[in-house]
Amino acid sequence: MAVAGLPAVVARNDLPERVTICEVGPRDGLQNESAIVPVGVKLEFLDRLVAAGHRVVEATSFVHPKWVPQLADAEELLSALDRHPGVRYPVLVPNAKGLSRALAAGVDEIAIFGSATETFAQRNLNRSVAESIEMFAPVVATARDRGLRVRAYLSMCFGDPWEGPVPLRQVADAAVALMSLGCTELSLGDTIGVATPGQVRALLHAVSDAGVGLEQVAVHFHDTYGQALANTLAALESGISIVDASAGGLGGCPYAESATGNLATEDLVWQLDGLGIETGVDLGTLVETSVWMARQLGRPSPSRVVQALGG
């Protein structure tokens, strides 16, 4: 598919030359869709994303199927997956049990998920922030001993629906605690999508000041209030070069009452292409993939770029 954008403008000095996109559609996206997608469709989705140029694709989750029935086929998916050389396929792991399943499936990268707030830690992990770090410690240690990379998500980094604004220091402390376990990458999440660019800059400054190198840090924005792409720009200007995004904006339908959608990878790639920042991802192939996936799910993609180009 030909895409008629403008010629790129040479990037400013404070922007990275290259951005690594962590494509979270197959996991974070599909687990938040109401439809349950057959494993064959998931496999084709993964293959298409890699064909579009993605080199980091979050494949699935070993959270108990009781909680995430959408991804109950994790073992089946991974045993059938044709893993392309040079492509990372992180897999979400909630605890030691999940790690055992992941190791048995032969993954070479896991992702764990922590919380910056006590309320969300209790609700999502059934323990305090400190207790969750304790729980993750042996998981990360074992994974690293086996030579796996470990991606750590940190949720509710800006606002929390129960606690409101989250103090910078609290987020920075949780970030340091996770990285001290030996994680190789940290993804800072604006889980409810409330942040604006000044807050993004302030948090990245605080995290960096606390000793976490920004070359290891990803940002994970939600488009609930339409801020994801402006926040991404602020993050790139602050030293970030890893961005999470979800093909077609999968994961939370904006037509629903409470929109919770992930940043759409296509909208991100349009911006990065225009800024002259390399991603390796071909926008046209990605749009075709999201048009195809929207057909599988039986609803239009919320991505503006997919809506504009996918007709």
Next chain:
Amino acid sequence: MAVAGLPAVVARNDLPERVTICEVGPRDGLQNESAIVPVGVKLEFLDRLVAAGHRVVEATSFVHPKWVPQLADAEELLSALDRHPGVRYPVLVPNAKGLSRALAAGVDEIAIFGSATETFAQRNLNRSVAESIEMFAPVVATARDRGLRVRAYLSMCFGDPWEGPVPLRQVADAAVALMSLGCTELSLGDTIGVATPGQVRALLHAVSDAGVGLEQVAVHFHDTYGQALANTLAALESGISIVDASAGGLGGCPYAESATGNLATEDLVWQLDGLGIETGVDLGTLVETSVWMARQLGRPSPSRVVQALGG
């Protein structure tokens, strides 16, 4: 309506303390909606926008009703409108005939619309760029003689569907030509929504270098590819403090095949509130207004903020 945002972060030095929003929903928005709205609804819409804190509201258009039947009631609307002191109500005027109608209706600000490209000038104005400047010259002169302010729109400032990318110099020349007529404000439009932040910075630099003071310049972005808010951020960092936006994203439905929506005012205000930039606009009142207007139009607002808060 209570709105739970984050506390604002102190604005960076390169951001303005205050932004003037030019609310274009009643004109640019409604003229691009398929539904024709009764004059009573338009009057209530204008009143609600002012009650929300807007101080610049584009009220209607004197383009011939054959071309814009949605706004055929311009005279009726203006004669019934309760104009609030301190509020500017620019009215679109295409030519000398339109100016006569506007003067008869007692407006104190008009807006004219030029094109940065020859193809769009021919299609929209039925003449070349140079001929359109000639046509506007006596319109602006007469308006200024009568003490009216004149806002000049410049369309297709980044990309054009027929000509592709638009050279910076070409846009800067058209900008200078319009301002040389005596216009008081210039609104640079990304009519097809293709721009990204680097291109925004480059154009504003070129326009400023050509002698147009950025304190007179507004930006007018479309969210066709989801870039409007990131582009706005880049514009604010480049010295812009006037931003056009449309309440609820009126004007081009994103659910249609080719999305052409204006930047939603609510999404803009969320960002500016978060950045600690004053606008005078109350987000909750504005969201209520757009929820009400969506009901009049019989379709949901494409604004992410309205979708998230308006349920």
